[in-house]
Amino acid sequence: MEKILATSVSGNGCSGSEAAVVFYDTHSKKNIDDVAHAYNWVGIDVHDFLSNLHIDFTDNGPAFKSEKFDVVTILGSRILYFPYSYESLIFDPISRDSRFRFAKRQYATLSIYFEEYIHRCCAIVNSPVIGRRWSNKLFQLDAIAQNFSHYKISSSLRSSYADAPVDTVLKHLSESRLIDKSNVSLAIKVDEEIRSDLINGTSLPYISQTFINSPVEHRCYVFGKNVVLVQFSRAGVANDLIDIHRDSGILATATIAKISESVQSLIDQIAAFSQLSMFCLDLFIISESELKILEINPLFSWHWLPKDIKVCVDKCFSNFVHEVKSNG
Known part of the structure; x- marks a missing residue:
């Protein structure tokens, strides 16, 4: 089987030292679909890439292989890392898997290791270590x-979002937005009614900021x-x-x-x-x-x-x- 360098987001491919590789996921791909044809660069779904990766840990360091991707060319290219996996690790290919939590941990471990590797060893344009x-x-x-x-803007971490003063703004710590099946973690201005509701809710640490x-x-x-x-x-x-x-x-x-x-x-x-x-x-x-x-x-x-x-x-x-x- 011929190995794939680019996925459909690019459609034109490139090779050797001229390649600029953009790693994306299902969510970030929406931003670049319309511009992928503008220049000869390669788009790769990072979840697909990691799902088809084999690593041998040798005395000389990790040896990456793949039946699907031309790993040597990809890792030897200029890499721009652009998936939405920093604040919450969401992996669409396995979201309906009955072992979702276990699989999510597996992919999170692999993602972080891969990010550390390309930070150290590849021609990375925007380091995922710094980005994370x-x-x-x-x-x-x-x-x-x-x-x-x-x-x-004056900010503090509160041990419970119910402790936020009136007329400040509550902000979530990550992109995990659902709490007790209610979408209450969006940035909101605290008034007496909201404060009363929050006091009866789940106690979680939140950011509190001065309202501008x-x-x-x-x-x-x-x-x-x-x-x-x-x-x-x-x-x-x-x-x-x-x-x-x-x-x-x-x-x-x-x-x-x-x-x-x-x-x-x-x-x-x-x-x-x-x-x-x-x-x-x-x-x-x-x-x-x-x-x-x-x-x-x-x-x-x-x-x-x-x-x-x-x-x-x-x-x-x-x-x-x-x-x-x-x-x-």
């Missing part, structure tokens, strides 16, 4: 408070030097609605905003300190001199944006991959 660290909300809040204190009452929220997509700043209007929206993804009306207000010197300076500082080559920065721009960091995401989405804005982000991503190949 920054996807940890607590590490991120600590790093922002100590190194970007001028931009931080701003009519506008910004999201900055960063791919190396390729940057798009998107603005979302919150005018007329209830001020207890925090998660913009949950309101189609807010998403429809998206427009491209000009990147000011202060925003560019913040982007440069984050890139240099975090060592993230691609990330998404959520922020409030109170004024030219007052910016507040809401979140720094090493993995993020843009497929849900209005088409004209999605095209702009698509182009930035494609240009980034092209630059990765050119600089390889």
Whole structure:
């Protein structure tokens, strides 16, 4: 059987040192489907890759083999790692397996080992080790408070989300959103009614943040030097609605905003300190001199944006991959 280098997300393949490989999963693939044809790069489903991997542990280090994939070419290429597996390890191929929990642990162990390996030994563009660290909300809040204190929003970890003060924002620690079969872990503003409900709920540690009452929220997509700043209007929206993804009306207000010197300076500082080559920065721009960091995401989405804005982000991503190949 001839080994496969690329999957259908690319459809054109490439070989040797010219290859730029993008590892994706079912969720992140939605972002790159429309741009895969733009440049000669290879898309590989990381779950499919790991499911067809054989490793011999030898005196000279691990020897990777696969009946399906050209492992030598893939691991010798410039690699961009882009699956949604940092905050919650979700593996679609086995989600209906009766042994789901056991299988999930198996794949989690293999994923983390593989990420460590390509971090150490491959030409990785965006290290999954660094990305996994920054996807940890607590590490991120600590790093922002100590190194970007001028931009931080006052935050704390509460032992129980029922302890959050009124008029603060509750945020989950990971992407596990269901608690007692209720989707109560989305970012919400605490009022007396919510507080009363939470007191009777499951006791879990949560992040509590000062609420920023701003009519506008910004999201900055960063791919190396390729940057798009998107603005979302919150005018007329209830001020207890925090998660913009949950309101189609807010998403429809998206427009491209000009990147000011202060925003560019913040982007440069984050890139240099975090060592993230691609990330998404959520922020409030109170004024030219007052910016507040809401979140720094090493993995993020843009497929849900209005088409004209999605095209702009698509182009930035494609240009980034092209630059990765050119600089390889």
